[in-house]
Structures are given as C-alpha cells and as structure tokens.
Amino acid sequence: MDLTLHCHWRDLNGPWALTVSHNGREWQLFAGTPVGSESLPFAGPDEVRRLAQALLDLPAEPEPYECEWQLSQTEVIHDKREFTHYATFAVGLDPSDGHRPYLAYQSYFHWGQTTALGLEVICEDPPVDDLRAQAHAFLTGLPGPARPQR
Template sequence: MDPIISCHWQDRQGAWALTVGHNGDGWELLASAPSWSESIPFANPDEVRRLAQTLLDLPAEPEPYEFEWQLSRTGTTTAEGGPQPHFATFAVGLDPTDDHRPYLAYQSYYDLGRATGLGLEVICEDPPVDHLRAQAHAFLAAFPGPTRR
C-alpha cells in the first residue's frame, strides 16, 4: 500500500498505526495494533480528499469538531458458507470530553448472523497534527479535484 496519510505511535503494548493509502485500484484504511491489523476499503479518491481537507480544517481552538466515515467489506467465508460482512467507523475530531484534544479513531465490527461482534479498536489520541496536515496538503497537491462537504 502506498500511504497517503498515516499516524504511527508506540506505547508499552507495542506499535500502533492508522494509515490511508492507495492499494492497486482502490483506497484502503489499514488499522494496526500490536496483536493484529486489518484493512478495509476507504471509498474513493473524493473521500480521501475529504479526509485530507478534514485534517487541514482541524481547529486549533477548542470547539466541537468530528467527521466520521462508515466503511464496509465482505469478509471471509463463515462456517455456514456465506460471506461475513465487516464494518468499521473511522473518525477524525476533537474530543469534547477531554479538553477538545485531537484524535483519530477506528472501530470495526463483524456481522455474526444474529449478533454483531466487536473487532479491532485503534485510537490515536493527540496525533501529530502538523505532520498530518503536511501529509494532507501534499495529497491535495498531488490529487487535485472536487471535494464535497
């Protein structure tokens, strides 16, 4: 995957990452935790442009701010022989419950038939905003085009 926007960090558990990049014909979001990782399609170039603009617009002052993407993919085959749907949310914002600190958050879910199971959760608190803005600016310069709000 050719990363466009990525945030990597380390804690006592190990290495974590949230990365959006170009993978062959499409765009993917890769969420990595110390124990496992997973990827899910990230819509289309216009949605990546929207993500880049969201990062550029991240307010410096405390105020309500959150953008969220709903992502999905048909996953592996279940024991019953059908595909297992895999869903995720990805959000960029300022946390109103914690002094409006910036964050990137990923949470995935699996459709288990009669129930929904939680998948991977990756939350980057206090991401390197200046670095993310530089990546966003570089992406928008390389992939100009319309961006819908």
C-alpha cells in the same frame, strides 16, 4: 509521489498505526495494533480528499469538530453465508477531554445472527502539524479537481 495519509505511534505495548493509501486497485484504511491488524476499503477519491481536508481543517482552538466515515466489506464465506466487516473511522476534537485532537477506528463483524467487536485503534493527540503537512501534500499530488482549501 507517495499518496498516503498515516499516523504511527508507539506505547508500552508496541506499535500502532492508522493509514489510508492506495493499493493499486482501491483506497484502503489499515488499522494496526501491537497484537493484530486489519484493513478495509476506504472509499473513492472524493472521500479520501474529504479526509485530507478534514485533517487540514482540524481547529487550532477548542471547538466541536468531528468527521466520520462508515466502512464495510461483505464476503460470502465457505458455507455460503455473508460475513460483513464494518468499521467507523473518525477525525476530531474530543469535547469530553478539553477538545484534544484524535483519530479513532472501531470495527466489528457480523455474520448470521452474531455480531462481534473487532479492533479499536485510537490515537489521542496525534501529530497535528505533521498530519496537516501530509494532507496538504496529498491534496496537491492527488490527480483531480480538488486542491487544498487552506
């Protein structure tokens, strides 16, 4: 069984993607744009279950809703300084835009005294029914105690 949660779309600039999957060692979040991509460790199985449940729980009616994850990965670069890649990933309904559903990813990098923005990937109006179906299949197929609550 493919234990992946994904949203792929295309606009005038090209293909975009937000995907959470297991790479054999750990859960990864992949963010792709027409001009680049990056990935970060997502979290453990409990947080992946929480993401799937957040997709299942996306309200059908306009109401405040957001689930957010803070991701990071630190590496020591060639000159022995730490280089940290941070990102925020969110699933929600946008209160400033008629409570439209969205998936959003924003990353930034920090090393020494410098911070720089990374990728921003936002899917407005994702295919909610498809995401719910993926989440249900994901929770049903993921080993462990949690099962879909919807």
